[in-house]
Amino acid sequence: MMNGHSIPQADKPIGSIWRRVRDLDPALYGLRHNGARKAAARWQVVRARLEDPKIDRSAMDIRLREQKRAFAIETGQIEWLYLLRRGVTETLITEGFEGVRGAHSAIAIGDDTLKGLLTDQEAALEMLFAHVGDERPLTGSAIREWHALLTRHQATASGIDPFGNRIEVPLRKGQYKIRPNNPRRADGFVHEHCPPGQVESEMERFLSFHEGHRGLDLAPELEAAWLHHEFVRIHPFQDGNGRVSRLLMAWAYAKAGEFPPIIRADEKPGYITRLELADGGDFPVFVEYLGDLAMLRSNDASARAELILRGRSHYRHGNGGVTSSGHYQPPEPDSAPSPGF
Numbered sequence: 001m002m003n004g005h006s007i008p009q010a011d012k013p014i015g016s017i018w019r020r021v022r023d024l025d026p027a028l029y030g031l032r033h034n035g036a037r038k039a040a041a042r043w044q045v046v047r048a049r050l051e052d053p054k055i056d057r058s059a060m061d062i063r064l065r066e067q068k069r070a071f072a073i074e075t076g077q078i079e080w081l082y083l084l085r086r087g088v089t090e091t092l093i094t095e096g097f098e099g100v101r102g103a104h105s106a107i108a109i110g111d112d113t114l115k116g117l118l119t120d121q122e123a124a125l126e127m128l129f130a131h132v133g134d135e136r137p138l139t140g141s142a143i144r145e146w147h148a149l150l151t152r153h154q155a156t157a158s159g160i161d162p163f164g165n166r167i168e169v170p171l172r173k174g175q176y177k178i179r180p181n182n183p184r185r186a187d188g189f190v191h192e193h194c195p196p197g198q199v200e201s202e203m204e205r206f207l208s209f210h211e212g213h214r215g216l217d218l219a220p221e222l223e224a225a226w227l228h229h230e231f232v233r234i235h236p237f238q239d240g241n242g243r244v245s246r247l248l249m250a251w252a253y254a255k256a257g258e259f260p261p262i263i264r265a266d267e268k269p270g271y272i273t274r275l276e277l278a279d280g281g282d283f284p285v286f287v288e289y290l291g292d293l294a295m296l297r298s299n300d301a302s303a304r305a306e307l308i309l310r311g312r313s314h315y316r317h318g319n320g321g322v323t324s325s326g327h328y329q330p331p332e333p334d335s336a337p338s339p340g341f
Helices: 034-050 058-077 090-096 111-133 138-152 196-212 222-235 242-253 265-279 281-309
Strands: 156-160 166-170 322-324 325-327
Touching: 034 222, 034 281, 058 090, 058 111, 058 242, 058 281, 111 138, 111 242, 138 196, 138 242, 166 196, 196 222, 222 242, 222 265, 222 281, 265 281
Parallel strands: none
Antiparallel strands: 156 166, 322 325
């Protein structure tokens, strides 16, 4: 559970009190997820073998492209920006976002907005990979660029006026917040984030700590968990902080040449619980959670690569369709999705 604090005024709920960004505890520098480290090592071995120009690696390229789409879909869905109907996610992962229709979401949202959100979230992830490839350092400028791209098709953010009424306010894209954004849960618990006037200094402090981690040989799951957790504590933007925090998580994995975890919307309760446990002092439980997810991705990639190395060039998509010899065949009507190859 999160650390609580009783506020004496009767009209204020119990909540977490904002604190300044904290650096990673040196006692945790050696913390790592052994399963994730073994899975990553396995992937690096088969990845090197895939570099042989005589090998048709198109099936692996398809899988990697689909995983980027899955990340883009889930990072917005977990925030309830949209709620894709049953069976739609796998089709969008396979076929891309061009065929988006409003009926795909159980939450009312226009076709252009839904498609725009998905496309922007994918583009922001691609921008992150480009920054890593260009060896660009993590800066406030880069993070604001990601935010501006993530929210390009989001016009407003939800807020509360002085009388407790929920309102929609224009979203400052790529700019830090100018009003408080302390979310209140259904049980009355309030998460108090960094006050607007201190965001600039806290982000500088956050980035300075991150820069200080260079050369420490931290496991990707450890740095990813720290980046995600401390950024969320600041909550520097009026909205979109969850999506940016998961990009920061992806940053740590991309820098290590590994696959960022994909946190699915249906896993949100466990995800939030682990963040709250980290707030309460049990930070390793969040590291373990990300390590578990990253291990699954590395093992999945290795298993698929090993099939390719044995001559399996066709690819069965999650929606039941098949790509063979470069041609995609959609699933037969009423056919059940089949995972993987």
